[in-house]
Amino acid sequence: MTPSPTTSVNRRADIVSAAIEVFAEIGYYRATTAKVAERAQISQPYVFRFFATKEALLKEALEVSWTRMLDAFSAVIVTVSPDQLEQELVEAYARIMKSYENETLLQMQAQTIKEEAIVEVMQKGFRDVRKVVLDAFKQAGFENPEERTFIFIARGMLCNISMALSLPELMLAKE
Numbered sequence: 001m002t003p004s005p006t007t008s009v010n011r012r013a014d015i016v017s018a019a020i021e022v023f024a025e026i027g028y029y030r031a032t033t034a035k036v037a038e039r040a041q042i043s044q045p046y047v048f049r050f051f052a053t054k055e056a057l058l059k060e061a062l063e064v065s066w067t068r069m070l071d072a073f074s075a076v077i078v079t080v081s082p083d084q085l086e087q088e089l090v091e092a093y094a095r096i097m098k099s100y101e102n103e104t105l106l107q108m109q110a111q112t113i114k115e116e117a118i119v120e121v122m123q124k125g126f127r128d129v130r131k132v133v134l135d136a137f138k139q140a141g142f143e144n145p146e147e148r149t150f151i152f153i154a155r156g157m158l159c160n161i162s163m164a165l166s167l168p169e170l171m172l173a174k175e
Contacts, residue, residue, distance in 0.1 A: 012050045014040045020061045024102035027109060028058055059121050062110055065103035066125035072096055073132050082140035086152065089133065093156055097163055108160050129153065 018040035022031045033054055037044040051057040072092045080088045097104050110122050133152055137145035162170040 008050075011040075011042065011046070015042070015047055015050055015057070016061050016064055019057045020065070020102050020106055023058060023061060023109065024105040028054075028113060033057070055115060055117055058110070058113075059117055061103075061106060062118070062121045062125065065100070065107055066121075066128065068100060068103065069093070069096055069125075070128055070132055073129070073136075077132070077136045077139075082142075085136060085140050086142075086148070089136075089152065090155070093159065097159060101163065104160055105164060108164060126153070 015036065019031075019036045022035050022039050026035070031054070033047045033051075034044045036057065037047045040047070047057070051060065072095070073089055076088045076092045077085070107122070107125070110118055113119070130149060130153060134145055134149040137148050137152075142148050158170055162168055
């Protein structure tokens with residue numbers, strides 16, 4: 001019996017979700033498709049029905065995480081006033097980090113993976129985020145939008161480190 005298209009889409013998403021968890025918990029190099037299959041409660045051959053390689057699975061997991069971030073930022077951009085834009089983007093990212101911590105950890109790990117396909121996904125993700133934020137800052141009339149975008153992304157990276165190492169004091173701003 002062939003799974004329905006809806007079932008296939010759901011199982012694919014389940015596999016990606018399981019991969020995000022496994023990769024984030026034990027790292028891409030230690031993770032196996034067998035561990036992903038176990039987490040998704042399916043057989044390992046079923047993983048390969050959707051993803052030819054572990055690298056292809058990682059690419060999709062990363063693309064899912066970048067899409068989630070871009071969607072969240074885009075939703076903020078179309079709903080807030082320019083004076084609230086930056087703070088709302090920061091809050092949107094904080095919600096992503098809280099709700100999807102494993103995706104954040106996965107992206108952090110992926111920054112150290114040198115396989116060309118993974119580097120390309122990470123480059124595209126950062127470029128897309130930069131463009132969305134920069135365009136929003138320009139549209140809002142921010143002074144020095146390139147610098148503000150740079151600081152916004154740098155702050156996000158510091159948030160990642162703070163979360164990953166359980167060092168909230170990294171995020172305490174002194175005035």
